[in-house]
Amino acid sequence: MAESSRTMMVFLLCASAAMLAKGQSLDICASCHANATCDDKADGSGKVCNCKYGFVGNGRTFCQDKDECLIGAKRICGQHTTCHNTYGSYYCTCSSGYRPSNDMDVFIPNDGTHCQDIDECRVTGLCGDGALCRNLMGSFECSCQLGYIIHNGPEPFNPSINKAFCRVVDCGRPASLKNMIRLPFTGTTYGSVVTFECADGFVWRSGDNSSICAADGRWTEPTAVCEEILCGDPPTLPHTGQVWNGTSTPGSTVAYFCKRGFYHSEGSNISVCTANGDWTEADISCSEVDCGVPPVIPHSHMLWDNVSTMGSRVVYQCNSGYRNVGEGSVSVCTADGGWDEAFVRCQEINCQKPAFKPHAKMLWDGTSRLGSVVRYQCEEGYYTRGLRNSSVCRKTGQWEDVDIRCEAKCGPVPFLENSAVVWHNRSVAIHRCLDGYHSWRGSNVSLCGSSGVWEIASLKCIEIKPPINHLFVINEKCLRWTAEKYEEDTEVYKVTYAGSRDYQRSFRDKRKQFMRSKAEQLELCLNLLPVTNYSISITAVSARYTTTVNTSTSLPAPPAPIVYFREFQTPMPTLRLQRSLNTLDPISLFQVFVLPLEQSKVFDCSSPASLLSLSKSKPSTEYITAQIAVRRVGKELNFTVGDGLQYGGFFNVPLERSRNYYIILRTVSQWKQAVKSTCVLWAKVGGNSFGKIFAEEENVFLQ
Numbered sequence: 001m002a003e004s005s006r007t008m009m010v011f012l013l014c015a016s017a018a019m020l021a022k023g024q025s026l027d028i029c030a031s032c033h034a035n036a037t038c039d040d041k042a043d044g045s046g047k048v049c050n051c052k053y054g055f056v057g058n059g060r061t062f063c064q065d066k067d068e069c070l071i072g073a074k075r076i077c078g079q080h081t082t083c084h085n086t087y088g089s090y091y092c093t094c095s096s097g098y099r100p101s102n103d104m105d106v107f108i109p110n111d112g113t114h115c116q117d118i119d120e121c122r123v124t125g126l127c128g129d130g131a132l133c134r135n136l137m138g139s140f141e142c143s144c145q146l147g148y149i150i151h152n153g154p155e156p157f158n159p160s161i162n163k164a165f166c167r168v169v170d171c172g173r174p175a176s177l178k179n180m181i182r183l184p185f186t187g188t189t190y191g192s193v194v195t196f197e198c199a200d201g202f203v204w205r206s207g208d209n210s211s212i213c214a215a216d217g218r219w220t221e222p223t224a225v226c227e228e229i230l231c232g233d234p235p236t237l238p239h240t241g242q243v244w245n246g247t248s249t250p251g252s253t254v255a256y257f258c259k260r261g262f263y264h265s266e267g268s269n270i271s272v273c274t275a276n277g278d279w280t281e282a283d284i285s286c287s288e289v290d291c292g293v294p295p296v297i298p299h300s301h302m303l304w305d306n307v308s309t310m311g312s313r314v315v316y317q318c319n320s321g322y323r324n325v326g327e328g329s330v331s332v333c334t335a336d337g338g339w340d341e342a343f344v345r346c347q348e349i350n351c352q353k354p355a356f357k358p359h360a361k362m363l364w365d366g367t368s369r370l371g372s373v374v375r376y377q378c379e380e381g382y383y384t385r386g387l388r389n390s391s392v393c394r395k396t397g398q399w400e401d402v403d404i405r406c407e408a409k410c411g412p413v414p415f416l417e418n419s420a421v422v423w424h425n426r427s428v429a430i431h432r433c434l435d436g437y438h439s440w441r442g443s444n445v446s447l448c449g450s451s452g453v454w455e456i457a458s459l460k461c462i463e464i465k466p467p468i469n470h471l472f473v474i475n476e477k478c479l480r481w482t483a484e485k486y487e488e489d490t491e492v493y494k495v496t497y498a499g500s501r502d503y504q505r506s507f508r509d510k511r512k513q514f515m516r517s518k519a520e521q522l523e524l525c526l527n528l529l530p531v532t533n534y535s536i537s538i539t540a541v542s543a544r545y546t547t548t549v550n551t552s553t554s555l556p557a558p559p560a561p562i563v564y565f566r567e568f569q570t571p572m573p574t575l576r577l578q579r580s581l582n583t584l585d586p587i588s589l590f591q592v593f594v595l596p597l598e599q600s601k602v603f604d605c606s607s608p609a610s611l612l613s614l615s616k617s618k619p620s621t622e623y624i625t626a627q628i629a630v631r632r633v634g635k636e637l638n639f640t641v642g643d644g645l646q647y648g649g650f651f652n653v654p655l656e657r658s659r660n661y662y663i664i665l666r667t668v669s670q671w672k673q674a675v676k677s678t679c680v681l682w683a684k685v686g687g688n689s690f691g692k693i694f695a696e697e698e699n700v701f702l703q
Contacts, residue, residue: 035063035088054088080115080138097138127159130166142166146215147190171213179226180209188213198226201249231273239286240269250275258286260335261310291333299346310335318346321370323395351393358450359406368393378406383426408452418461419444429454433461467491467543473551478525479536483517485543490518492541499532503671507532530556531586531671555674558587558667567684571655575663575682577637588670589648590633592626592682594641597660605666605679625652641685661685 029038032049036059041048049059057063068076068090069083077083077092084091084106091106094115100107107113120126120140121133130148134141134156141156144166150157153164169190174182180196192213198204207223214220234244234254239262244254256269267283274280294302294314299322304314312333318324324344331342354362354374359382364374372393378384386403393399413421413429418437423430427448433439442458449455471481485491492514499509509532515524528534530553539546562578577590595603603622625641627648641663642654655661663683669676 031060033057033060033063036060052088054090076109078109078114095138128165130168149215149217169213169215169217171217171219174211174219177222179228180222180224190215194219196222196224198224202226202228229275229277231277231279234271234279237282237284237286239288240284248273250277254279254282256282256284258284261289262286263289263335263337289333289335289337291337291339294331294339297342297344297346299348300344308333314339314342316342316344318344321349322346323349323397349393349395349397351397351399354391354399355402357402357404357406359408360404370395374399376402376404378404382406382408385427407448408450410448410452410454414446414454414456416457416459416461419459429457431457431459433459436464437461438464466547467540467545468493468538468547471538471547471549473536473549476551476553477528478523479538479549480521480523481538483520483522483540485520485540488518489542490516491543492516493522493524494539494541495524495526495536496539497526497528497534497536499529499534501532503531509534528553530554531669555586555669555671555676557676558669558678560678560680561590561665561667563665563680563682565681565683567686569686571657571685572640572642573663573683573685574638574640575665577633577639577665579633579635579637586669586671587630587667589630589668590628590637591624591666591668592628592639592641592647593622593664593666593679594625594653594655595622595662595664597662597684603664603679605677623653624650626650641683655685657687659687661687 028047028049032038033051035055036049036051036057038047039050040046051057051059051063054066054068055063056066065085065087067085069085073081073083073092076090080095080098081092082095084093089108091108092113093106094100097118097120098115099118100113101116102111102113104113117135117137119135121135126140127133127142130145131142132145134143139158141158142164143156144150147169148166149169151165151167153162155164157164159165171188171190171192173188174185174194176182177196179199179202181199183195183197185192185194190213194211196209196211203226205225205227207225209222209224211219211222229250231248231250231252233248234242236242237256239259240256241259242254242256245252250273252273254271256271258264263286264284265287266285269282269284271279271282289310291308291310291312293308294304296302297316299319300316301319302314302316305312310333314331316324316329316331323346325347326343326345328343331339334340349370351368351372353368354364357376359379360376361379362374362376365372370393373390375390377389383406385405385407388402389404391399391402407427409426413424415421416431419431419433421429422432429446431444431446438461440460440462442460444457444459446457447455465484467484469482469484471479474480479495483491493516494512494514496512497510499507501507509529511526513524513526515522526536528551533550533552535548535550537546537548564576566573566575593603625647626639627650628637628639629648641652643652644654645652661684662681663685664679665682666677666679
């Protein structure tokens with residue numbers, strides 16, 4: 001309640017109380033709100049102010065509009081309605097697709113008025129041509145009749161929502177069918193009929209020969225069966241073959257021919273397929289071939305079974321004392337009724353003159369007919385070798401081979417230096433090198449020549465030495481050795497080497513190389529790593545010989561560190577070092593030296609005194625201000641000179657502000673008793689209160 005309303009109510013109550021105190025009566029009805037009525041109380045005790053219908057309040061100070069629609073259109077107006085609030089009242093309207101039962105645009109349902117469905121299908125042509133209308137609660141839908149099909153949308157459809165409509169089913173031009181002819185037709189819409197008939201060369205056996213335009217817009221498939229007119233396979237005739245392309249339609253032909261061994265003696269050989277599906281008769285007659293008696297060939301006889309039909313064979317053989325020098329011996333009865341030519345030519349056997357054998361004379365009667373014999377005998381001063389010394393004239397017209405050899409008598413077997421004879425006879429001796437010697441090319445066989453003189457073997461036996469001699473290492477990286485082999489031979493050498501380090505247990509260096517050479521003195525340089533113990537093996541591959549040599553590489557001077565030289569005017573300069581993280585780098589530690597610049601100096605980098613023997617307390621001249629193990633240095637190191645800290649047991653003494661200094665970085669490598677070092681000038685630090693540049697240039701020499 002507003003503040004003014006509460007004030008007014010208090011005033012009225014106070015006024016009423018005052019009037020009652022004076023004995024005056026109060027007029028309740030005069031205090032009622034404009035949108036209220038003054039009514040008698042139910043118990044008859046007086047009047048009371050009540051807000052009118054459509055308003056809510058206390059009846060006197062306020063009566064405000066009541067929004068009846070807040071409780072929901074369905075509850076106050078009914079189904080399928082919309083509620084509209086007014087000042088002091090309300091009214092109802094029906095939803096789309098419904099109308100009031102009292103046919104008024106607006107209503108209040110106190111008289112029983114309600115919203116009922118509108119049957120839109122009562123409107124003729126609402127769905128368009130060829131469509132059926134179906135009423136729905138609050139709406140309607142359309143679908144196509146038989147013979148029509150939906151266009152531009154799904155079915156069912158509402159023409160007021162989308163632009164779909166029904167159009168007449170049109171199947172279009174019917175397709176052609178195999179082995180059938182389409183007859184003239186008048187229409188292509190639903191229910192239209194097209195008739196077909198069988199093409200030429202085909203006959204209608206069964207089924208329907210018509211096609212109908214169906215509701216789905218496609219022509220039905222005719223069930224008619226048009227069978228091709230075929231004569232089938234042509235008939236077979238005795239002793240004949242056929243020339244036929246496999247077709248049996250009317251007009252097709254087949255030609256008959258007599259098979260091999262038969263010939264066409266009379267009658268027609270052509271048959272034709274008729275329109276009735278039958279082949280015409282071919283009256284060809286084939287008679288069997290007969291070649292008669294085979295021809296006679298001089299100096300021969302026939303092997304024949306007295307059969308002379310096609311394919312029969314006769315074999316000719318030459319008579320004794322003759323041989324066939326022709327290209328064949330068989331004749332065959334051909335399909336032409338004749339024997340083919342047998343390339344047989346029987347020639348009397350004649351072995352001609354026997355073969356000549358050196359240092360032998362023939363015992364022969366001069367005849368060379370089949371069965372003639374010749375014998376051989378060695379001359380004086382020669383002896384006979386071989387198992388057969390006679391030859392016979394054979395059916396081939398050739399003399400038999402004889403293995404007789406007449407060899408000269410050469411005398412005692414020859415001997416070679418540093419060798420022994422392992423086998424010999426009167427004409428051959430085989431030599432072999434003695435133990436401790438090997439053959440150096442040449443033949444190991446001596447032969448007794450035809451002149452009676454030994455042709456001595458060219459074998460040379462030389463002392464056996466290892467294939468690899470005098471192997472040693474030079475300059476800690478190269479191998480030298482002497483090769484024992486044939487002068488022209490190429491030897492392949494395989495070199496394998498493995499390295500290890502005492503101070504680096506995880507280190508291993510295993511490699512191998514191959515080398516081909518004909519030389520006797522050889523050298524091969526290897527990329528051996530420093531400070532490493534190596535075992536090197538070299539193998540002569542073809543000789544299968546291996547020897548080994550051991551060597552140790554020395555400690556080299558460490559590489560100069562990469563520093564950034566600068567000049568400073570600050571008592572605590574920060575210096576920078578870069579380092580390659582190479583696991584094969586034998587660096588042990590870094591030392592930082594401070595050199596006062598009172599005068600030019602020579603700094604001996606390799607001096608043991610300056611390297612290890614300096615006192616760890618600050619001396620009057622040069623001193624070590626820090627010693628850093630390499631394991632504490634990564635890829636980059638930033639070091640501040642004079643920071644007052646301990647580095648490797650050395651005190652990093654602050655620099656004096658009034659003095660000038662050189663800062664030197666030394667890289668140290670140690671292995672067993674060997675020590676190597678390298679120095680670089682790292683920085684120059686100015687004194688004189690660090691406010692002035694050096695008055696004159698001073699130098700330090702590193703050696």
